[in-house]
């Protein structure tokens with residue numbers, strides 16, 4: 001889709017205003033500009049707009065910096081912190097603001113309501129108002145009502161000024177939930193599995209069909225409520241897959257078995273699929289935890305039995321505690337130990353640390369009296385801002401080897417490729433005690449054990465190996481004893497026939 005080095009395309013369709021330029025809005029605005037659309041990107045954060053105008057991306061997303069530089073001087077792509085002018089300039093208005101979680105678990109929709117209000121007051125002709133933010137069912141109806149209520153002011157102003165009376169009359173609301181994954185947002189925009197559009201009029205359907213035609217992908221048109229439900233259902237299902245495999249991982253540890261091979265074995269079944277079946281420290285990030293809460297809340301408000309979803313959440317909430325148990329099992333006493341943490345972002349490919357399991361792990365380590373030396377390829381700045389350094393207790397390091405220096409254990413918390421290719425010999429030499437506790441099953445067990453590490457991971461152990469690991473105490477600076485597993489293919493990390501996902 002992208003045409004490097006050539007002039008941006010031009011498309012004569014309706015002008016688009018993207019309201020809110022965060023992890024969803026910014027890729028949406030830039031990718032729509034890339035399809036040739038005239039786009040106005042607006043955000044209430046003036047500093048963010050100024051940075052974007054200087055060509056600086058406010059967060060890390062592969063390919064986005066390149067797109068920003070390509071469109072920064074494109075006259076058909078504008079950036080502004082004047083939300084009202086963006087509303088007036090656009091015909092299709094994408095709402096991409098945050099919907100954070102409130103104390104009681106319900107989503108805070110005040111940013112969406114604020115925009116609905118603003119849109120109502122600035123209706124200067126037909127608008128298609130599209131919710132891209134993740135919102136619970138019936139939010140679209142509230143957006144409609146709010147725009148209508150405040151539209152009266154726009155009409156009154158027109159009557160008073162005797163200018164464009166009647167032009168403010170028309171608008172539609174649509175729901176177009178976003179399914180992009182951070183770390184692959186641009187790829188997901190241009191190659192979506194599907195696009196979902198909840199519409200109420202033929203006009204809205206035509207505008208959205210025209211908008212997404214260049215993507216050449218399935219577009220599912222539904223009613224408004226259904227589209228909103230599809231987004232929450234998708235995230236609840238993905239969260240369920242993760243908690244399910246984590247529960248099975250615990251069973252593997254209890255009775256002996258390899259969760260990676262269990263996942264491969266069920267994932268090859270076309271009815272199940274392999275994705276979102278990686279055992280580990282659980283899901284995090286801005287979407288799954290809060291969207292699960294919002295969906296549970298929606299069910300509870302409507303007297304639906306959502307105990308299945310509550311269990312999914314409970315399993316996830318227990319993952320960090322279980323992981324810390326493994327660290328304790330490896331170290332015995334945590335007080336006074338130095339622990340290297342590799343990975344802070346909630347997943348690889350992003351610098352986003354919102355609701356990242358890594359931060360919960362670090363907090364618990366600090367509470368138990370350990371000192372932490374942390375490193376992440378992209379998320380250091382965000383982590384520093386959220387959890388500032390504490391002299392002698394929490395230090396951010398410039399590399400994995402620096403984090404490993406003098407450590408009694410090294411924890412892998414994010415599945416960055418960089419951590420798959422660590423120089424194990426160098427890391428072992430740097431560490432006080434060569435112990436790896438792998439929360440993402442990123443390492444090859446046989447390889448790290450051969451390199452002299454005591455290695456604990458999630459659901460890839462057999463009971464007798466675990467017992468031996470517990471008995472093994474490693475003395476100061478002594479080369480670690482290799483805990484050999486019985487020679488079998490599962491141990492080598494290579495499958496009998498089919499390639500396994502790492």
Ligand SMILES: NC(=O)c1ccc[n+]([C@@H]2O[C@H](COP(=O)([O-])OP(=O)(O)OC[C@H]3O[C@@H](n4cnc5c(N)ncnc54)[C@H](O)[C@@H]3O)[C@@H](O)[C@H]2O)c1
Pocket residue numbers: 019020021022023024025042043044045048083096097098099111114115132133134135178179180181182286287
């Ligand atoms: N992050 C993801 O991977 C992802 C994926 C799918 C859906 N979503 C959903 O998309 C929505 C946005 O998520 P995000 O991660 O982009 O959030 P974000 O916090 O990264 O971005 C929100 C942006 O909206 C801006 N904003 C707030 N009020 C505004 C206003 N009145 N006018 C204009 N701009 C305003 C903020 O300054 C911020 O830049 C949420 O509902 C989220 O659940 C997120």
